[in-house]
Every structure is written in structure tokens, then in C-alpha cells.
Amino acid sequence: MCGxxxxxxxxxxxxxxxxxxxxxxxxxxRKPLLALWREPALRVPVVIFESDDWGAGPTEQASALxxxxxxxxxxxxxxxxxxxxxxxxxxxxxxxxxxxxxxxVYARRLxxxxxxxxxxxxxxxxxxxxxxxxxxxxxxxxxxxVACDVATREPAVRDxxxxxxxxxxxxxxxxxxxxxxxxxxxxxxxxxxxIEAEVATEVxxxxxxxxxxxxxxxPNTFAWTRAVEQAWARxxxxxxxxxxxxxxxxxxxxxxxxxxxxxxxxxxxxGLLCLVxxxxxxxxxGHRARDTAPMxxxxxxxxxxxxxxxxxxxxxALNPAAEQAFAELDALIAALLxxxxxxxxxxxxELGDAIASGDxxxxxxRLTMRFRAWLQRASRxxxxxxxxxxxxxGLLISLLLLVLRPQAD
Numbered sequence: 009m010c011g012x013x014x015x016x017x018x019x020x021x022x023x024x025x026x027x028x029x030x031x032x033x034x035x036x037x038r039k040p041l042l043a044l045w046r047e048p049a050l051r052v053p054v055v056i057f058e059s060d061d062w063g064a065g066p067t068e069q070a071s072a073l074x075x076x077x078x079x080x081x082x083x084x085x086x087x088x089x090x091x092x093x094x095x096x097x098x099x100x101x102x103x104x105x106x107x108x109x110x111x112x113v114y115a116r117r118l119x120x121x122x123x124x125x126x127x128x129x130x131x132x133x134x135x136x137x138x139x140x141x142x143x144x145x146x147x148x149x150x151x152x153x154v155a156c157d158v159a160t161r162e163p164a165v166r167d168x169x170x171x172x173x174x175x176x177x178x179x180x181x182x183x184x185x186x187x188x189x190x191x192x193x194x195x196x197x198x199x200x201x202x203i204e205a206e207v208a209t210e211v212x213x214x215x216x217x218x219x220x221x222x223x224x225x226x227p228n229t230f231a232w233t234r235a236v237e238q239a240w241a242r243x244x245x246x247x248x249x250x251x252x253x254x255x256x257x258x259x260x261x262x263x264x265x266x267x268x269x270x271x272x273x274x275x276x277x278x279g280l281l282c283l284v285x286x287x288x289x290x291x292x293x294g295h296r297a298r299d300t301a302p303m304x305x306x307x308x309x310x311x312x313x314x315x316x317x318x319x320x321x322x323x324x325a326l327n328p329a330a331e332q333a334f335a336e337l338d339a340l341i342a343a344l345l346x347x348x349x350x351x352x353x354x355x356x357x358e359l360g361d362a363i364a365s366g367d368x369x370x371x372x373x374r375l376t377m378r379f380r381a382w383l384q385r386a387s388r389x390x391x392x393x394x395x396x397x398x399x400x401x402g403l404l405i406s407l408l409l410l411v412l413r414p415q416a417d
Contacts, residue, residue, distance in 0.1 A: 045378075
């Protein structure tokens with residue numbers, strides 16, 4: 009570079025350093041960046057409310073479900089669709105025979121038992137109204153063999169089983185993870201024969217209750233193993249709801265342990281298509297509509313669906329402020345519609361079908377839109393954010409997003 013002015017030399021050196029830095033950054037992050045590119049981009053904002061733990065249990069659930077059904081039915085999107093609350097359904101509760109000094113004899117009471125008729129009627133009514141969608145959450149919210157074994161050592165668990173029709177939320181956390189064996193910690197995996205038998209039974213019972221096989225499964229506490237995935241796929245499940253991680257065990261302290269896998273919308277896993285639920289609306293934990301509604305813009309920017317997690321405990325006697333929880337849900341839906349009038353309400357199964365089929369009314373396959381969504385997602389990677397300023401990648405992404413910004417309606 010003999011003869012070049014010093015300032016040009018300096019700029020060339022700086023440019024070369026930035027190019028090298030960004031090349032190294034892209035190489036280091038190539039796997040997550042490629043995964044973000046493969047993730048489908050949505051053409052329209054999609055919002056789904058996902059609520060777990062409903063089903064066999066205390067009959068007060070029926071009145072809570074009725075109130076939820078009426079709230080959801082008050083709102084519609086531009087196409088006339090009501091907001092859909094998917095119900096992760098547990099199909100049975102314990103009906104244990106207890107004799108003083110004798111071992112527990114486990115038996116099940118299924119959701120179609122006459123005692124649960126009001127609960128099942130409300131679920132079916134909501135499905136008919138287009139505001140509920142039933143999803144498989146499990147036969148019980150625990151594994152009976154594990155719970156009965158623990159009950160021989162822990163009187164509180166024995167008492168819970170003996171009472172029957174109790175809220176599963178009152179069990180120790182480790183026992184609520186149905187698909188891992190946490191009778192001792194750290195947990196172990198269930199035998200594959202047990203997994204196969206339990207999955208076959210719960211799919212059969214679900215089909216009898218709702219007139220069709222389950223399409224979507226939501227693992228209890230998001231803990232499951234690859235063997236369970238494969239059993240679900242063998243028995244006809246198509247979509248797996250996940251928080252973005254696969255928890256496969258509990259450690260000596262009972263804390264959930266993942267296997268290091270990052271799961272994203274549209275990923276295949278064990279024969280199932282993954283859908284990510286990573287937004288939370290739990291009024292019992294202090295979540296409010298005014299704080300939750302602004303989340304939507306982040307999901308719109310990233311062209312991702314917004315799946316809210318909101319558990320049964322918010323709307324039942326488990327929450328002393330349940331009355332406020334209903335009001336907050338109503339307010340949240342109204343705020344979402346006001347913030348984004350073209351939001352679209354779907355069920356999780358419908359979203360999965362759209363992704364699996366590449367439905368162009370939902371999925372955007374235009375290169376510029378996919379690239380914009382990819383840039384938005386990449387800019388939120390913690391590792392990239394840490395180094396983007398030094399490498400100049402942050403400025404480049406900002407400029408590209410400015411050029412590719414969507415035009416106002």
C-alpha cells in the first residue's frame with residue numbers, strides 16, 4: 009500500500025479488522041443463526057392462550073371454565089374468530105383404595121365419570137363455541153407408580169392420593185413431572201414398556217372423550233425424554249408444545265435439568281413438530297394486562313406466534329385473587345386487539361397445520377420478509393448482542409432493518 013495516504017490505510021486496516029471480526033462472529037454463531045433462518049416466519053400476528061392442568065379433579069373447575077368461555081366469546085379478530093384457549097387436559101384423577109396398615113391400591117377415575125360431568129360439559133361446549141381446544145397433557149399429572157411409592161414414605165402424598173379429586177398443583181413439584189421417575193433424586197428415566205403402555209392408554213381415552221385422536225401434546229412441567237417423544241409420534245401425535253428446551257431430569261435438589269437442546273418453532277423432534285410457548289400470563293404471579301400486552305410487538309417483529317402460558321391455578325380456588333385474574337384476561341385480549349387490530353386467533357393445532365403445510369395465508373415465504381425476521385431474531389441472540397457493537401454488526405443490522413422496515417397499512 010505504498011504511496012496511499014495514511015488515512016486511507018487506516019480505513020482499510022479498520023475495515024479489514026471489522027470484516028475479520030464479523031467473519032469470526034458468524035462462524036462462531038453459525039448453528040443458532042442457521043436455526044433462526046430455518047424457523048418459519050409468520051405473515052400475520054398470531055396469538056394463542058394456552059392453559060394447562062384442566063380436567064379430572066375438583067368440580068369447581070366447571071364454573072371457572074364457564075367464565076373463561078364467556079370472556080373469550082366476547083372478543084373476535086377481523087375474521088370473526090374468537091380467541092382460542094387451548095386446554096392441556098388431564099384425563100384422570102386418583103380413586104385410591106386405602107385400608108389402615110395396608111398398601112395403597114391405585115385406581116383411576118376418568119374424566120367421563122358422572123362426578124366430572126359438569127367439567128367435561130363445559131370443555132365440550134367451549135370446543136363447540138370455538139373458544140377451547142383440547143390438548144393432551146397426560147392421563148394424570150403424575151405417574152401413579154411413582155406417586156404410590158413415594159406415598160409409602162411421605163404421609164402428605166399418601167393423604168393427597170387418598171383424598172382423590174385434589175388439585176395436582178398441591179403435589180410436590182418433582183412428582184408433577186409425569187415422564188421422569190423422581191421417586192428418588194436425581195431422577196431416572198422410566199422403562200420404555202411403561203412409557204409405551206401409558207401413552208397408548210391416554211391416547212385411547214382422549215379419543216373416546218373428544219371423538220378424535222389428540223394432535224397436540226403438552227408435557228407436564230415440560231419434562232420428557234426422547235423415548236416419550238417417539239411413543240407420542242407412534243401413537244399419532246403431531247405437535248409438541250415446548251418452552252424451547254427439553255427438560256429430561258431433576259437434579260438432587262429437584263431442579264429441572266435440560267439436555268442442552270434449543271427447540272424452535274417448526275423444528276422436528278422425535279417425529280413431532282415443535283411449537284414454542286415462552287410468554288407468560290399468570291395473574292397469580294402478579295402478571296397484569298397492561299404489562300403483558302406490549303410483548304406482542306416483539307413477536308410481530310420476529311414474525312413468531314405468541315403463545316401465552318396461563319395455568320388453571322389462576323382461575324380457581326388456588327388463587328385468592330381469581331376474580332382479578334378473569335378481569336385481567338378480558339383486559340389483555342382487549343388490549344391486544346387495540347394494539348394490533350389485524351391480530352389473528354388460531355388454535356395450536358391450526359398453527360401447527362399451517363407451519364407443516366406452508367400455508368401462505370399464515371406463513372411468509374418472501375425472501376425479504378424472511379430476511380427481516382431473521383435479522384430481528386439474530387439481534388436478540390445474547391452472544392451476538394455482546395459482540396455486535398465491537399464488530400460493527402449491530403450497526404449493520406440496524407441499517408438493514410431500516411431499509412427493510414414494513415410499509416404502513
